[in-house]
Amino acid sequence: MRRKVTLKQIAKELDVSISTVSKSLRDSPEISEDTRLKVQAFAKLYNYKPNNIALSLKNKKTKTIGIIIPEIVHHFFATVISGIEQVANECGYNVIVCLSDESFDKEVINMEMLANGSTDGFIMSLSKETQQKKDFHHLQEVINQGMPVVLFDRISNDILCDKVIIDDQLAAYEATNFLISKGLKKIALLTTVDYVSVGKLRTDGYLNVLHDHGIEVDESLIIRIEDTEHCDEKINELLENKSVDAILAVNELFAVTAIKLAMAKGIKIPEDLSVVAFTDGIISKYSTPTITTISQNGIKMGRKAAEMLIKRLELEDEEDEHYKTEIIETNLIIRESTKS
Amino acid sequence: MRRKVTLKQIAKELDVSISTVSKSLRDSPEISEDTRLKVQAFAKLYNYKPNNIALSLKNKKTKTIGIIIPEIVHHFFATVISGIEQVANECGYNVIVCLSDESFDKEVINMEMLANGSTDGFIMSLSKETQQKKDFHHLQEVINQGMPVVLFDRISNDILCDKVIIDDQLAAYEATNFLISKGLKKIALLTTVDYVSVGKLRTDGYLNVLHDHGIEVDESLIIRIEDTEHCDEKINELLENKSVDAILAVNELFAVTAIKLAMAKGIKIPEDLSVVAFTDGIISKYSTPTITTISQNGIKMGRKAAEMLIKRLELEDEEDEHYKTEIIETNLIIRESTKS
DNA sequence: TTTCAACACGAAAACGTTTTCGAAAGGTTT
DNA sequence: AAACCTTTCGAAAACGTTTTCGTGTTGAAA
Known part of the structure; x- marks a missing residue:
């Protein structure tokens, strides 16, 4: 040895x-x-x-990016990491990944851990619990210390830093508009509870387009699902008690579940029911029927976030304080679950 | 600030x-x-x-685990990371993730990068290219320096270190046996090229069970798919020219593709064709029909790998040299794609 | 012969810790 | 009063780098 x-x-x-x-x-x-x-x-x-450690100590730079996300067994987050890793690699940075598991406490602990010299900056997406509590002191602390932070997807306007998101509201608007253009009127929304920022924005987009078309909002068509546990139950209730033309789901899982339940009831897709989902992941591509989705380009988001962070890191001195919010474009990928 | x-x-x-x-x-x-x-x-x-960096330098320990895997946008690898992260977190370690992108060169570069003090040890799964070239000097180098390495899933017997795998051969044997027990005889195999270790082992299990049942091996029923590009083509060829009762696929993707192509031809599943796949991921759970799979418990694999690595790290001095290979049990999750 | 520049190298500080050892100050024992 | 022990603290080394500054030697110019 x-x-x-x-x-x-x-x-x-x-x-x-x-x-x-x-x-x-x-x-x-x-x-x-x-x-x-x-x-x-x-x-x-x-x-x-x-020796990298010695260099880090001397240069006061670790050439490492800290990523804190709610979970990793999740197609979207995995693609974002992949994007981050691409540019990190190109720029000679490493990425160190921590999972908050949707828990506020774990998010805080991980952050404090990494903030003590382990990383030069952070790229993160907030945990549900953090978004609910609206407690961002750990982020604020880190930012005050001069470490750059880039938030993506699940962000908060209460935090001043660089951000990269999709225009959730616009995307929901356009997707719903697409359904309306196919002559569909009774459009249900499968969404999350409102404290999840993206859930709220997507809901807003849905509401706006209905309003703009003079379609009255039927609150009973808006299903807010807290956890996946009662998912089936709530969707079944919708399908049985209401006649719906179409469904907009804020994620793949809700969509594929709805499709399965509908098909089990003999409802034909897309003839009787059209379905559009957010997040273009594996499920949509391979389910039967394949699902029309709003693509949320995770790779591009990750790349953008990493670019923004590294730019700040290399700028170093010039404390711009001029924070940007980049918007990654989405597009509708039309598949079998919607009428043509 | x-x-x-x-x-x-x-x-x-x-x-x-x-x-x-x-x-x-x-x-x-x-x-x-x-x-x-x-x-x-x-x-x-x-x-x-x-300051963590200063501590690392002093203690000559970073409390960091390096993970090098082929890709992260992949359900199985994501679950393994999740498992690793769990125990790492419990033991006060961080994980730093690098992607080889199935490239030998990137694997080497990442490894050398991390080996210079950034991590205390490695958990990795070999890239395809590395398995093909059978060049493991980078691993050997690191091991010689006294850094512990744990390989999982895509391993090589040429490397002396701790390993954690599933018994691919046995799992393939049992899955095929299950199909045979349902009275199915003409069982096709959708596999990868042989240099991928797990592909080879699964193929062997398939061959063994046929042999044990005195079923003659029909080489034309064994489809070796190099990349996903010609996947459709090759599977179509099989379905058109051969009458098959059942399919064993070494991954979800091959399985779901086969199912889609079969259904398009009016072949009923599971009445006319039963399908079993390796890797119990998202697709199998949500496709229509849901797919019977051999579960490959990624979380457990990750946890085990992390436990083995950390144990070595904390043992430190005692250079056991007594390397273990842990086998994670699999089980057949029976769903709709196989006859009952 | 003196002065000076160029060349080639070493000592030491710095990054932020932890830890070993030494030492000053005070109190206690003979 | 001398010897010794305790208490409390500081100096310095160590981890592995990089970099600034100083210094000795050589050869050439004055």
């Missing part, structure tokens, strides 16, 4: 000083060619690589 | 030495209660937290 070699060991072995070794390896003109080549050869032989 | 406070600053402010501050905060009996309380109060006021 050959442990990693350090500058000190090389110096000792070659009977020169540590500084000479360091300078030689960095091709400093201060060092004579003789010594330089000798040191470089020796370093290569022993496969010397500078 | 209040930057993080250090021991030195506290020391200066309180007009004591750095050592005194450090000792006070760690409740050393060397320090008088007066000074101790004074320092602690001050530290609390300024929210002092030790």
Whole structure:
């Protein structure tokens, strides 16, 4: 077992000083060619690589990005990480991933953990609990310390920092509009409880388009699902008691569940019922029928978030304070679950 | 903007030495209660937290686990990360994730990057290219340096280290056996090319069970799919030219694709064709019909891998050299895609 | 012969910790 | 009063880098 070699060991072995070794390896003109080549050869032989931790301590930069998200077994979040990792990699950064598990406490703990020197900045999406409590002191703390933070998807306007989102409201508007343009009128909405920022925005978009078309809002067509547990129950209730033409679901899971339940009742899709879902994930692509979705380009979101963060990191001194909110465009991917 | 406070600053402010501050905060009996309380109060006021980087450098431990996997937008790998993160969190470790993107070069680069002090050990699953080239020098290098490595799922017997896998061969055997027990004889296999370790093992299990039942192997029923591009094409060919009773697919994607293509041809599932897939992911659970799968408990694999790695890390000195291979049990989750 | 520049290298500080050891001050024992 | 012990603290080393500054040697110019 050959442990990693350090500058000190090389110096000792070659009977020169540590500084000479360091300078030689960095091709400093201060060092004579003789010594330089000798040191470089020796370093290569022993496969010397500078210790990252020591560099981080010296430079006060870790070249590491902290990602804190609610969960990772989730197609959208996985794609975002993938996007972040792409640009991080291109720029020589590593990513360290923490999961809040939708818990406020875990989010705080993870953040404090990473904030003590482990990362240069954060990219995060808020946990449900955090959005509900509206307690952002952990984020504020980190920002006050001068660490850049980029929020994506599940954001809060109470926090001043860079953000990257999709225009949830507009997307919901357009998707619903698409359904209306197909002559559908009784459009149900499967959404989450309102404290989830994106759920609220999507609901707003839905409400606006109905209003703009002079369609009266039937509150009983808006199903707010808290957890996936009572999902089936609530959807069944809707399908049995109401005659609906179409469904807009704020995520794939609600959509595919609704489709399954409907088909079980002999309701034909898309003939009797059209379905559109947010989040273009695996399920929509492979379910039967395939589901028309609003694509939420996770890769692009991740890439954008990483670019914004790294830009701030490399700018360093210039505390711009001029925070931006980037909007990633969505598009409707039309598949089999909607009438053509 | 209040930057993080250090021991030195506290020391200066309180007009004591750095050592005194450090000792006070760690409740050393060397320090008088007066000074101790004074320092602690001050530290609390300024929210002092030790700098992780400095600690890492001093302790020669980063409390960080490096994860290198082929991709993250993949249900199985995401669940494994989730499992790793769980125990890592419980044990006070962080995880830093790198994606090899199925590329040998990226795997090597990421590994060398992290090996220079960034992590205490690795948990990885080999990229396709690495398995094909059978070049493991980067792993060997790291292991020689005394860093523990745990391989999962896509492993190689050429590398001496801890491993955690499922018994792919047995699982394939049992799944195929299940199909045979339902009276099915003409069982096709949708697999990957042989250099992917798990693909090979699953194929072997399939072959063994046929042999044990005295069923002759029809090579034309074994479809080796290199990339997803020609997936449809090859499966269509099979369905058109051969009469098959059942299909065993080494992943969900092949299975759901086969089901879709079959249904398009009017083949009824499971009446005319039974389908079993490896990997119990999202697709199997939500496709129509739902798919019978061999569950590959990613969470448990991740947890196990993390436990093995951390155990080695905490053991530290005792270089056991006694590497273990843990086998995670699988079970057949019977759903709608197979006859009952 | 003196002065000075160029060259080649080393010492030391710095990053933020922890820990070992030494030492001053005060009190207690002979 | 001398010797010794306790208490309380500080100096310094160590982890592995990079970088600034100083210094000794050489050769050339005056």
